[in-house]
Amino acid sequence: MRGLVIKSTGSSYIVRMDDGSNAECRIKGNFRIRGIRSTNPVAVGDFVQVQFLPDGTNWITEIEDRRNYIIRRSTNLSKESHILAANIDQVALIVTVNHPVTSTTFIDRFLATCEAYRVRAILIFNKIDLLTEEELVHLADLRALYESIGYPTLAISAKDLNSEAIHAEGNTREAINALLAGQTTLLSGNSGVGKSTLLNALFGREMTRTGKISDAHDKGMHTTTFSEMYFLEQITNHISNAGALIDTPGIKGFGTIDFQKEEVSHYFRDIFAASRDCRFGNCTHTNEPGCAVQEKIITGDIAISRYESYLSMLGDCSESKYR
Numbered sequence: 001m002r003g004l005v006i007k008s009t010g011s012s013y014i015v016r017m018d019d020g021s022n023a024e025c026r027i028k029g030n031f032r033i034r035g036i037r038s039t040n041p042v043a044v045g046d047f048v049q050v051q052f053l054p055d056g057t058n059w060i061t062e063i064e065d066r067r068n069y070i071i072r073r074s075t076n077l078s079k080e081s082h083i084l085a086a087n088i089d090q091v092a093l094i095v096t097v098n099h100p101v102t103s104t105t106f107i108d109r110f111l112a113t114c115e116a117y118r119v120r121a122i123l124i125f126n127k128i129d130l131l132t133e134e135e136l137v138h139l140a141d142l143r144a145l146y147e148s149i150g151y152p153t154l155a156i157s158a159k160d161l162n163s164e165a166i167h168a169e170g171n172t173r174e175a176i177n178a179l180l181a182g183q184t185t186l187l188s189g190n191s192g193v194g195k196s197t198l199l200n201a202l203f204g205r206e207m208t209r210t211g212k213i214s215d216a217h218d219k220g221m222h223t224t225t226f227s228e229m230y231f232l233e234q235i236t237n238h239i240s241n242a243g244a245l246i247d248t249p250g251i252k253g254f255g256t257i258d259f260q261k262e263e264v265s266h267y268f269r270d271i272f273a274a275s276r277d278c279r280f281g282n283c284t285h286t287n288e289p290g291c292a293v294q295e296k297i298i299t300g301d302i303a304i305s306r307y308e309s310y311l312s313m314l315g316d317c318s319e320s321k322y323r
């Protein structure tokens with residue numbers, strides 16, 4: 001029988017069967033799909049076939065071809081990859097200017113990966129209620145930067161999402177609803193940025209546990225440990241294609257997967273657009289003469305932070321040669 005994987009714990013999977021029931025399933029130890037060496041061969045969002053055995057155990061026997069997926073490498077040196085989710089419409093990357101600080105390198109590496117897998121990405125800046133005047137200016141700059149590159153952004157306070165008093169700089173609940181409606185959205189980001197808080201706020205009740213931020217380091221405590229899909233029809237009066245949210249464990253670094261040096265710039269829209277005017281077709285935008293990207297950095301048309309993220313990904317590529 002066919003079903004949709006809605007939760008993955010690593011050792012077992014909850015599958016929403018086509019008849020609406022949920023089944024806890026396992027996979028055989030040697031289950032591998034088409035050469036992807038991954039810590040989780042089955043991911044939330046996968047459509048699978050389940051075999052129910054008389055002894056009461058349920059087994060995933062087959063995975064349908066994926067429309068898409070997003071993979072990250074746990075660390076840059078590891079070859080093990082982790083499938084964040086499969087068959088998604090978009091990624092909402094939840095980021096915080098402070099408490100904790102989300103680095104622009106992290107944002108850019110994530111966005112580049114979305115480009116590589118051709119998945120639409122939106123940026124949701126959370127916890128704006130905690131920001132100082134200065135940090136709010138920084139927030140506005142970051143939003144302007146990413147909007148100019150072509151990524152939709154929102155600024156919210158997940159904690160206050162349903163309260164009357166909406167922060168002057170913040171987006172409304174309606175704006176968020178409009179972005180999420182009818183879509184299967186993967187929520188990702190560093191630990192402690194408020195992914196689960198946003199999920200709970202959207203559903204208006206505690207769907208999942210949220211955690212504290214450590215006092216000492218202003219970092220999240222990895223509260224969410226499993227990926228799980230939640231259906232928006234529960235809050236929109238059973239509209240069958242209302243969409244879904246996938247809450248995921250917070251991630252630290254974003255190791256990227258097997259990019260060729262030449263293709264990295266393709267995943268930075270701003271750099272790629274400028275590169276058409278470089279003198280050399282194979283320009284890496286590092287020290288070649290007549291590099292249009294370098295020129296645009298000097299004029300301020302390309303942000304230094306974006307260029308630094310680009311260089312950090314190029315660095316990964318040369319590293320991998322020596323692995």
Ligand SMILES: Nc1nc2c(ncn2[C@@H]2O[C@H](COP(=O)(O)OP(=O)(O)OP(=O)(O)O)[C@@H](O)[C@H]2O)c(=O)[nH]1
Nearest residue numbers: 158159192193194195196197210211222223224250
């Ligand atoms: N002030 C403020 N605190 C928030 C906001 N959103 C989340 N928090 C707090 O931030 C802490 C972490 O929130 P979580 O929702 O658990 O973060 P998470 O991204 O799910 O973290 P992991 O599950 O560890 O990846 C909690 O103490 C939340 O109450 C917000 O908009 N404003």
Ligand SMILES: [Mg+2]
Nearest residue numbers: 195196223224
């Ligand atoms: Mg969480």
Ligand SMILES: [Zn+2]
Nearest residue numbers: 278283285291
């Ligand atoms: Zn160049």
